[in-house]
Amino acid sequence: MADRWVQNHQQDSWRRQAKASGYRARSAFKLKQIQEKHKLVSPGDSVLDVGCHPGGWAQVAVELVGESGKVVGVDLQSCVPVEGANLIVGDITDAHTQSAVLESIETEVIDVVVSDISPHITGKWDIDQAVSLMLVAEVFDFSLPILKYGGHFVTKIFQGVGVxxxxxxxxxxFKFVKRFSPMASRNSSSEVYLVCKYHTPKKGPDWKIKPAFERALEEREGGLMPDEEVEPAKSTFVVKRKSKE
Ligand SMILES: C[S@@+](CC[C@H](N)C(=O)[O-])C[C@H]1O[C@@H](n2cnc3c(N)ncnc32)[C@H](O)[C@@H]1O
Structure with missing residues (x-):
């Protein structure tokens, strides 16, 4: 009960701060905190914001890249325009949307990809978490060929099977891959961000993440009896409780 009160209080606090600062969503603070710690975006950068509705991250990205930079966002839902960003409506896994994104980026490569993508939540945790990871795999496969050598990528993931x-x-x-839990993420949530820095493109026919990920999951499930549960692989990453105030 007390934990829930603290959690609600903290969420309200981020919401109030977002409103006071002119951000559309408290999630804006998550990107600000990721940036503070990991310095992903520099002035003049081109940034692709995947899952950009309602536009909180796009607002922060526009501030970070400044006038000489470029921000392209994409989401299933349309956003109220964000000055300085081009926000596209569509499914990032769909070829038409991908073409529209590539057209909007204009350059051959992009400096940074920030993805807060999250599927429609059904409330069935196992399913939501699995669908989320598949989406993340698809975002990697679309983004890696257009991410510059040395570029950065951050994505939301939910802790659990397959991570x-x-x-x-x-x-x-990438040269650096680490999980990070910003203060503005909910205490109770298993949401974390996978921060990937210094892109070092993997060559060869098997560079794609999604098919390899599906194979890895099949292998993991292969040895199980039909009604045995799949245990998440051991992780040393712990989301620490956060006290903000
Ligand atoms: C947590 S919200 C993003 C919030 C955003 N970062 C902000 O600060 O305003 C996750 C978004 O992912 C979007 N999404 C989910 N699946 C998608 C897909 N296949 N293609 C594009 N966007 C998708 C959802 O529509 C949702 O708006």
Whole structure:
């Protein structure tokens, strides 16, 4: 009960701060805190914001890149325009939307991809978490070919089955891959951000994350009896309780 009160109080506090600062969503503070710790975006950068509705991260990205930079966002839902950003409506896994994004980026490569993508939450945790990781794999596969050498990528993930496998698959593409839990993420949530820095493109036919991820999950489930539960692989990452005030 007390925990829930503290959690609600903290969420309200971020919401109030977002309103006072002119941000559309408290999630804006998550990107600000990721940036503070990991310095992903620099002035003049081009940034792709995946899952950008209602536009909180796009607002922060526009501030970070400044006038010489570029921000392109994409979401299933349309956003009220954000000055300085081009926000596209569509499904990032759909070829038409991907073409629209590439057209809007204009350059051959992009400096940073920030993805807060989250599927429609059904409330069935296992399903939501699994669908979320598949979406993340698709965002990687779309983004990696257009992410510049040395570029950065951050994505929301939900802790659970498959996360360790995903991280193992992503590591060969970047020099630095680490989970980070910003203060503005809810205490009770298993939401964390996977911060990937210094893109070092993996060459060869098997560079894609999604097919390899599906294979890794199949292998993990292969040895199980039909009604055995899949245990998440062991992780040393712990989301610490946060006290903000
Ligand atoms: C947590 S919200 C993003 C909040 C945003 N970062 C902000 O600060 O305003 C997650 C978003 O992912 C979007 N999304 C989910 N699946 C998607 C898909 N396949 N393509 C594009 N956007 C998607 C949802 O519509 C939702 O708006």
């Amino acid at each position: 360790e496998e995903m991280i193992d698959l992503v590591k060969p593409h």
